[in-house]
Amino acid sequence: MQTISWTTGTGAKIEITVTTAFGLDLQGRRKSAGRKMVVIAATINGKAHNCPMGLQKANHPVAVGKIGDIGLTRENFDRVSAAIAGAELEIAAHNAACDAHEDRLDAVSAASSKIENAMKCGE
16 A cells, blocks of 8 residues: 655645555445455545546646546656556556466366266267
8 A cells, every 4th residue: 555645735635545455346345355456545634535537647737637636746646656556566466366267267167068068968
C-alpha cells in the first residue's frame, strides 16, 4: 500500500491510497482468493471521496490528470501513476499464476467432458 498526500492551494488535505485487493464477486463482496486488482481510494480532509474511474488524464492548464473530481498537478499525477505501476507489478505474478491455474482447470474439464461423451456413446 502506498499513500500519496499533499495540501492544495486552498488548504485541503488530499490523500490518495493505492493498494491491491482480491476482486469482487457478483454480489459486490470482496473475494478471499483469486485474481487481484489495484484499488484506489481518495480522501479530502479525511472524508472518503468517490473515484470510480481511477486515474484519468485531464485537459486543463494546471491539472494534467484527475481522480474522480480531484485535479492532479503533473507532479502528483506522476506520483500516483508510479504507485499504480508498482501495485500492478506487485500483482502481475499472482494473477499470472491464477490464469495458469484456470487454464489447467479448463483443460481437465475439457478432458473430463470428452471422456463422459465417449462413455455416453459407448466408445
